[in-house]
Amino acid sequence: MTHLELSSITISTAPMGRDNPLPPLRELHYFQPSVADAEISRGLTYGLATSLLPYTLLDGYGRERADTPLRTAVLSNGILRAEFLLDYGGRMWSLRHLPSGRELLHTGSVLQPANLGLRNAWFAGGVEWNIGTLGHSPLSCVPVHAARVERPDGTPVLRMYEFERMRGIVFQVDAYLPSGSPVLFTHVRLRNPGEAEVPVYWWTNLAVPETPGTRVLVPATEAYQMNSDNMLRRVTVPEHDGVDETYPGRGAYPADFFYDVPDGTRGWTAALGEDGTGVIHTATGRLRGRKLFRWGTSVGGRNWQEWLSGPGAAYLEIQAGLTRTQLEHVPLASGASWSWVEGFGLATADPAEVHSADWTGARAAAARAIEELVPERVLESELAGAGEWADAAPMETLHKGSGWGALERLLRGLDLPGTPFPEDTIGRDQNSWRALVRTGTMPTPSPDLPPSSYTVGPRWRELLEKSEVTWFTQLHLGVNRYHAGDKEGAREAWRRSLACDVNAWALRNLAVADAAEGNLAAAAAGMIRAHRLVPRLRPLTIETLKVLVGADRPGEALAVVDRLDHADRWHGRIRLLECQAAVDVGDLRRAGRLLDSGIVVDDLHEGEDALDTLWWAYHERRAAADLGIVNDPARVRIRRDHPLPCLYDYRMD
Structure with missing residues (x-):
């Protein structure tokens, strides 16, 4: 049985x-x-x-x-x-x-x-x-x-x-x-x-x-x-x-x-x-x-x-x-x-x-x-x-999954009796999109609130193109265009979003587009503007710090860190970026304090070498401060004298 x-x-x-x-x-x-x-x-x-x-x-x-x-x-x-x-x-x-x-x-x-x-x-x-x-x-x-x-x-x-x-x-x-x-x-x-x-x-x-x-x-x-x-x-x-x-x-x-x-x-x-x-x-x-x-x-x-x-x-x-x-x-x-x-x-x-x-x-x-x-x-x-x-x-029914299947059923008329997607599974993430399907427009939330979801593809893009021009519809139209490869069209939509109402989300998207094209100065400026609007959104803080470090602006990265609240200051990824910025700016005391206290990066990626690279970079900068130069023989000696701690060893080879 x-x-x-x-x-x-x-x-x-x-x-x-x-x-x-x-x-x-x-x-x-x-x-x-x-x-x-x-x-x-x-x-x-x-x-x-x-x-x-x-x-x-x-x-x-x-x-x-x-x-x-x-x-x-x-x-x-x-x-x-x-x-x-x-x-x-x-x-x-x-x-x-x-x-x-x-x-x-x-x-x-x-x-x-x-x-x-x-x-x-x-x-x-x-x-x-x-x-x-x-x-x-x-x-x-x-x-x-x-x-x-x-x-x-x-x-x-x-x-x-x-x-x-x-x-x-x-x-x-x-x-x-x-x-x-x-x-x-x-x-x-x-x-x-x-x-x-x-x-x-x-x-x-x-x-x-x-x-x-x-x-x-x-x-x-x-x-x-x-x-x-x-x-x-x-x-x-x-x-x-x-x-x-x-x-x-x-x-x-x-x-x-x-x-x-x-x-x-x-x-x-x-x-x-x-x-x-x-x-x-x-x-x-x-x-x-x-x-x-x-x-x-x-x-x-x-x-x-x-x-x-x-x-x-x-x-x-x-x-x-x-x-x-x-x-x-x-x-x-x-x-x-x-x-x-x-x-x-x-x-x-x-x-x-x-x-x-x-x-x-x-x-x-x-x-x-x-x-x-x-x-x-x-x-x-x-x-x-x-x-x-x-x-x-x-x-x-034993358990409910997402409402995305139900939304697609409304959009495309899917008829799949073996795998039904009932409309009562539609929730917060799909509500704005259901309104777009039924009414041709979307409710416009406060620009202080982050969007909860996105859609892409020709059907959704067509609906967004025809919808009322608001900061919210233009933000989403830009995301859809960017996904489709229309990078200039995406920028145009995000600029219209900002013209409707200044919002961190369009600023951030424009900064990401700038970074992808190698314009790190513009990306850094855009990220800083976006972060000032929503300074307590951790993912945006992390992206801002990454762009600033990548743009060789470590001092500004440390200034951002210094304004964070306690919870964000102690987040592992932010501490890693803070330590990288401190090494780059030459504040070895600050970097050493962070490394010695232990940096645990919750979302360290498989194969990511950030921890071991940072460890050796810190010790090479210390040696350079004492010796004035670090050549290849010195690097070998540094690695021998300062072996990578087990805490930081996630190497895949």
């Missing part, structure tokens, strides 16, 4: 904090590795998103955690128990094998957001559903819709779904546990209700506990490896340069491995411990790609894992996606939909075989264990059967 119920779980959680109200105007940039593979090369250049809009950044979190009850949905059939975080992207947080009491996923002791996602905030653990573009999904840390559906045989289905705004597509994940099944199934469907082809991206990401004896097995003998230098290299599996890379817990540095699974081969991945037992993931043919990510055992890798998951945590990630590497997109035609079925469970194989130096034999042993647990024909049968109920209207 299978049960689906609502529940809650208490986790030591850092609150998400307020959304950043400033539109992310800066273009997304991607590296372009050279790959001797025509298919991958095409995928590397197709469909790259140039902007995060219409999303805003989620960077208001900190590191102060408290035990917090989180809403969940639970599926259980007496063999497996799966628990999903409904306010965090529908993440499958736990998958427990009940007969053995074994947790198959890495969960960690904390839920700590960190700057690893497309919108900044992301957290480690469980199974996440990555949709949108390269990176962790923009929906990782926000609520999703959830409903109860039933299969024809009465098996309850947890349906989680949302409208993904960057690509304008609907995704649904239908999770279910048939009675007596040792495998959890998910039926995933992507639908493009729009009028044009869109690039799509999907990777299912499992976080798995890591030990030195954990081996990751896949049906491949070659892979593309990517290290922190962002270069793709074709390597052999399992060994490369004399090292068996299928044991992630033995690798020194972070690395990605995109496995080259031969066409026509069943796709699966297994992470098995020394006893030959562990979690497996398999899927029908639509999911071609298989990936392993490891943090490595360096100080930086360990610091990242402890920050994300608590002391002593070690985990790896096994992933499956639509493309052979995670750097590609594929086209989804207008009106088209794609579906596949995935399976998750506990498999047991002969430990001597799966840990054998004979890679062919090891892979075969894992493949037999997976076939015994869930035959390939069963997955294909589940996919065929899902066609009978994938469009079934929900029997019961």
Whole structure:
């Protein structure tokens, strides 16, 4: 007998904090590795998103955690128990094998957001559903819709779904546990209700506990490896340069491995411990790609894992996606939909075989264990059967997600009974836009208040072009034009916004546009004007300091810091920028005081070298003050005499 119920779980959680109200105007940039593979090369250049809009950044979190009850949905059939975080992207947080009491996923002791996602905030653990573009999904840390559906045989289905705004597509994940099944199934469907082809991206990401004896097995003998230098290299599996890379817990540095699974081969991945037992993931043919990510055992890798998951945590990630590497997109035609079925469970194989130096034999042993647990024909049968109920209207609403799907339904007349977006989900972020759809104009708020949301695209731009000219409509028209590549049109709209009513938001946007064009003097002047209007908006303070430091105006940056209130003065990112400005201006006493007291940057980005660069810059300036000059031999001595503290070591190489 299978049960689906609502529940809650208490986790030591850092609150998400307020959304950043400033539109992310800066273009997304991607590296372009050279790959001797025509298919991958095409995928590397197709469909790259140039902007995060219409999303805003989620960077208001900190590191102060408290035990917090989180809403969940639970599926259980007496063999497996799966628990999903409904306010965090529908993440499958736990998958427990009940007969053995074994947790198959890495969960960690904390839920700590960190700057690893497309919108900044992301957290480690469980199974996440990555949709949108390269990176962790923009929906990782926000609520999703959830409903109860039933299969024809009465098996309850947890349906989680949302409208993904960057690509304008609907995704649904239908999770279910048939009675007596040792495998959890998910039926995933992507639908493009729009009028044009869109690039799509999907990777299912499992976080798995890591030990030195954990081996990751896949049906491949070659892979593309990517290290922190962002270069793709074709390597052999399992060994490369004399090292068996299928044991992630033995690798020194972070690395990605995109496995080259031969066409026509069943796709699966297994992470098995020394006893030959562990979690497996398999899927029908639509999911071609298989990936392993490891943090490595360096100080930086360990610091990242402890920050994300608590002391002593070690985990790896096994992933499956639509493309052979995670750097590609594929086209989804207008009106088209794609579906596949995935399976998750506990498999047991002969430990001597799966840990054998004979890679062919090891892979075969894992493949037999997976076939015994869930035959390939069963997955294909589940996919065929899902066609009978994938469009079934929900029997019961379990959780409400965002109102963006409902807004798009009003704008475009979407009719998707299997994934309904009722109008009562429209809230504060969508209210102004609903008014624009219905009346052709938007309520004009006080310019002292930051906008809460943005829209982009031709339909919204047309409505804004026709609407009443106010500071608010012109601000949004400028954002829409900027996103579309009409930079001069955007400037024109923002200048009209300022003519209607002076506001920090248009000033800031013009400053960002100036900075993007290399006019740092104008950008600094604009940021200072904007900041004077709203001096207590932390994201604007941070942007202002970044521009001033980048424009070689450290004295003005320190003057801004000196006027801040206590809470902002102690914010880690602001303290980092203050220290950079102090070093640049030559106030080494101030910089030293900050470094010695400990700078903790809550939203330090994966691969960001700001902390170690600042540490060495400070000590080189000190040495230069004493010696008058610092040459290369002196730099070597400085680094030897002043090793980077563990607190500041988040290096990825």
